[in-house]
Amino acid sequence: MFRTRPDHRPETVQVFVEGRALMVPEGSSAAAAILISGLSSIRETAVSGSPRLPWCMMGVCFDCLAEIDGVANRQACMVQVAVGMRIARQHGAREVPR
Amino acid sequence: MSLVPVQAAEVPRKFDLAIIGAGPAGMAAAITARECGLSVLVVDENAAPGGQVFRAAELAGADPALAHDMAPGLELIARFRALDITYRPGATLWMLDPDTGTLSLARQGETMEVTADRILLATGAQERPVPIPGWTLPGVMSAGAAQIALKTAGMVPSGKVVLAGQGPLMWLLANQLIRAGVMPVLVETRTQPILRTALEAGGIFSGFGQLAKGIGLILKARQAGMRVISGARHLRAEGSARVQALRFEGGVEPCDTLLLHEGVMPSTHISMAIGLEHVWDARQLCWRPKLDVFGASSHARIAVAGDGAVIGGWEAAVAAGQLAALDAGLRLGRISRADRDFRAEASADALLQARALRPFLDALYAPSQEVLAPPEESTIICRCEEVTAGSLRWAAAIGATGPNQAKAYLRCGMGPCQGRLCGSTVAAVIAETRNVPVEEVGHFRPRAPYKPITVQELAGAQLGADRLS
Ligand SMILES: Cc1cc2nc3c(=O)[nH]c(=O)nc-3n(C[C@H](O)[C@@H](O)[C@H](O)COP(=O)(O)OP(=O)(O)OC[C@H]3O[C@@H](n4cnc5c(N)ncnc54)[C@H](O)[C@@H]3O)c2cc1C
Ligand code: FES
Numbered sequence: 001m002f003r004t005r006p007d008h009r010p011e012t013v014q015v016f017v018e019g020r021a022l023m024v025p026e027g028s029s030a031a032a033a034i035l036i037s038g039l040s041s042i043r044e045t046a047v048s049g050s051p052r053l054p055w056c057m058m059g060v061c062f063d064c065l066a067e068i069d070g071v072a073n074r075q076a077c078m079v080q081v082a083v084g085m086r087i088a089r090q091h092g093a094r095e096v097p098r
Numbered sequence: 099m100s101l102v103p104v105q106a107a108e109v110p111r112k113f114d115l116a117i118i119g120a121g122p123a124g125m126a127a128a129i130t131a132r133e134c135g136l137s138v139l140v141v142d143e144n145a146a147p148g149g150q151v152f153r154a155a156e157l158a159g160a161d162p163a164l165a166h167d168m169a170p171g172l173e174l175i176a177r178f179r180a181l182d183i184t185y186r187p188g189a190t191l192w193m194l195d196p197d198t199g200t201l202s203l204a205r206q207g208e209t210m211e212v213t214a215d216r217i218l219l220a221t222g223a224q225e226r227p228v229p230i231p232g233w234t235l236p237g238v239m240s241a242g243a244a245q246i247a248l249k250t251a252g253m254v255p256s257g258k259v260v261l262a263g264q265g266p267l268m269w270l271l272a273n274q275l276i277r278a279g280v281m282p283v284l285v286e287t288r289t290q291p292i293l294r295t296a297l298e299a300g301g302i303f304s305g306f307g308q309l310a311k312g313i314g315l316i317l318k319a320r321q322a323g324m325r326v327i328s329g330a331r332h333l334r335a336e337g338s339a340r341v342q343a344l345r346f347e348g349g350v351e352p353c354d355t356l357l358l359h360e361g362v363m364p365s366t367h368i369s370m371a372i373g374l375e376h377v378w379d380a381r382q383l384c385w386r387p388k389l390d391v392f393g394a395s396s397h398a399r400i401a402v403a404g405d406g407a408v409i410g411g412w413e414a415a416v417a418a419g420q421l422a423a424l425d426a427g428l429r430l431g432r433i434s435r436a437d438r439d440f441r442a443e444a445s446a447d448a449l450l451q452a453r454a455l456r457p458f459l460d461a462l463y464a465p466s467q468e469v470l471a472p473p474e475e476s477t478i479i480c481r482c483e484e485v486t487a488g489s490l491r492w493a494a495a496i497g498a499t500g501p502n503q504a505k506a507y508l509r510c511g512m513g514p515c516q517g518r519l520c521g522s523t524v525a526a527v528i529a530e531t532r533n534v535p536v537e538e539v540g541h542f543r544p545r546a547p548y549k550p551i552t553v554q555e556l557a558g559a560q561l562g563a564d565r566l567s
Binding site: 001002003004005008009024025026027028029032035036040041045047048050051052053054055056057058059060061062063065071073074075077078080 | 143144145150154157160161162163188190207224225233234236237238239240242243244246247250251252253254255256257278279339340354355365481482483484513514515518519549550552
């Protein structure tokens, strides 16, 4: 659903989205990597099971909570990609430690 | 990009001034505060300085889609980086104790506490929610989200793009997308007439420079061939697994990506959580912290500046940041009152100038009632807990007098976002149902942690506390 513009952002970083290797522009967030990957959803809602993708990309909506490098419930839009980062969909309810 | 990891042990734990947010307000405040001789800490969740307007400017500065807009930001960032300011990127403030001046920060699995004599919240604005039917479908995003993707990663939506809503940012994004090789269709929801609004609101002459820029954006997008549909009402996003079309009264636009926008409002999550006094802004239709001209809040240690205080745009944010820093200089005994007031003059002038056009913009782009309180029963209001407008109306009818009471009935505001996104809608729907002014029903009272922190980080916090004691 999103495409990169390599002519203008040539530097890339390799990450893994749901296990699939993907080159994304330097400076991308993990949520951006998901959008580039074409994944149809990042999670299904607990109540109705409907699919979701990021809404705000700036840390407001929490619709991007994902498992990043094995740590669940991370705001994917607020995490910058790093080489080899593993980004995965999160299964089950989203729980935020309080 | 320089993202130097900061070792906990190397960073001093006490500062004269701690600033949350490295946007225009925070950077300008930091620069002025250093000039007054204060020791300054700046923390920001993002990886680089710039805030929302100049997000990732150091990366985006060479991108032809953005270069023009980023230029003033690059200048500010260079001045900010050149000074001896402790700047910690990628760090989130998740708890703040205003009485002791203690900030709890999380950064990549580590947490730490620092203290400051004065604290400036420069945390900026967020986009208003646009709760139309279908807004939770994959492929529907806020316009700002697409802009952030463009600024940080140079990426653009593929396929057919529809921009829907209103506001200056909408036209800016349209131009940026066009420059990036994407031709969107713009479906504008503006209902206010331009000329009459201008005559009534005023500010057209003093704000002429900004007005000319705005008109320039509209003309450029139209000249480039962007199709504009005006006066659209009753928007709904349609599709099964993802968005396929935007429907509105009298029309339908097929799309692969739908970008919604109805303006921005101050992010008051932290300022409300720490209990600052807030006032309802009837012109901007939002809550904002109650402040004096220097940004000083109802708490003796805390100031707020920039779009987190009142929506004024980045130039106003710079001026407000400077004023708050000068006031910190006075309060901490580094400059005299006369000195503060003398230096404040230029910033106060700039602030007035930057805000001149606001009354016009606020009136012109006032969101309609259907955006503030979605009329259709099945429309989702709270994305986290999937609470609909209908169920909220029911709760309001049987006794939920305000957002905090509605929580007990419906869990709205109890999901991971803590009501950041739905708060304004929840209040507007309850007010409408009870037939009282929205300021009367109040707002969610958020609490710490402001952001989810991982178990690992919590454990780290415990360790940090042990180390400190
Ligand atoms: C999505 C979006 C896009 C925008 N784009 C433009 C634009 O292109 N052009 C324009 O003129 N205006 C834009 N604006 C308007 C914007 O409000 C500007 O006027 C300007 O960025 C405001 O400056 P500021 O310093 O007040 O806040 P901001 O620039 O928003 O900076 C606030 C900073 O605080 C940080 N922060 C917030 N909470 C925390 C926390 N808990 N811990 C650590 N850091 C935190 C954020 O990461 C952010 O960098 C945009 C607004 C939004 C919401
Ligand atoms: S996309 Fe909204 S919080 Fe990440």
